[in-house]
Amino acid sequence: MIKAVKGTRDLLPPSTEVWNRVESVAREVFRAYNYHEIRTPILEETELFARGVGGETDIVTKEMYTFDDHGTSLTLRPENTASVIRAYIEHRLDQKPGVQKLYYMGPMFRRERPQKGRYRQFFQIGAEAIGSDSPLIDAEVIEMVVEILQRAGLSGFKLLINSVGDGNCRPQYVEQLREELKDAAPKMCGDCQRRAETNPLRVLDCKVEPDQPIIDALPSILDYLCEPCRLHFEKVKQFLTDRGIEYEVRPRMVRGLDYYMRTTFEVVHGSLGAQNSVLGGGRYDGLAESLGSKIHSPGIGFSIGEDRLVMSVEGEQTNVPLDLFIAPLGDAAVRHTAVMARDLRRGGFAVELAEGKLKRAMEIANKLGARFVMIVGDNEMAAGRYALKNMASGEQLQLTQDEIAAALAVASN
């Protein structure tokens, strides 16, 4: 038997109802904040991600689906920010008035070992605001994403923020960190000893308990921010407080992508096991230039792990009701009710039309959770009044088509 490839999965009803609800909630919120949808290709030249995401990151070095296409190296997108910036540059969106506010949703691909909340094809809902370095935009983006989570029905999540500095101050911090790790690292876990060499910032993210006091003693990035970065971060926090958004500053929070600078943020939720991050985002003021933009195009964005959000929200069952199940008796009734079904469906009702024995039709209607069953035989057709049975109460009335539509309308409110 052929099965879905490792790390990918089929999304089936009723789960897809939850996915759709999450997506439509996101679209509503995006609209309210004046964001517009962008759809970029799932395939890009490999070079885009190497330059955008960072050639030394794990994503690029070992997690991408890359193949040769007649001499050109192509890659299934592992994330979407680089693509959006590429499109922004390619189509000269910098020439458009104001900040470009773009959102997207769709599949991403990373060749990682699958795990709870982690798949090789996973879905992200994200947005990018390009063309402003104002902290006001940072706060608005964060406000927007919190709004999406809340309206999607997520509760009990925690917003973490940090500033990772810029090309001016971060190198100095990393240098200092390296210096202190020369003494500290040998006392730490094996992973940290390795990280101290390869990626010192990652040491801060270590979860090994005995290492924590050592990490606490290491310098904080926040003490090394240059004046512009420090001011920017202060304003972001101030704007968040103005909005009544609760956050926690996590100077040790490190992000996996090279392009982040200044503001970074993350939302975590307890229901997700080890993959507790629902969303990550941050500012990337140098990304556009590194992808070839001639003009400075600072931006900030985020992406929600939709698989994880759906997982956290899925508890509350959204069942989509079937308004009417039609049970025609005989060929003439089938033809007659097919036309009625079309009219009622045009009226916006969810209608199922069946053939076969009445008893069987009733069983199916019951299993589908139909609110009403309409029974139509020769008697009904002759009278122009149809038997409408309320499945919850068992009450059955003889009604005209218009009266049936009215009854369905009342019930669906």
Add this chain to the structure above:
RNA sequence: GUGGGAUUAGCUCAGUCGGUAGAGCGCCAGAUUGUGGUUCUGGAAGUCGUGGGUUCAAGCCCCACAUCCCACCCCA
């Protein structure tokens, strides 16, 4: 890439000492005429993850692989 657990009917799972499979739920069909839920009866459905090995005989023992789950790494 590393480690641990799992894999038997559509689903959740039993399966004794090695003797070629069971339950519950679900599905389908009946219990006289055009009426669901409860009940009763019957039925279909399994290459026991795949491929090897041991054995007279393997769901069960051995090996390899695959997939899923959990964790590490890393990350949404």
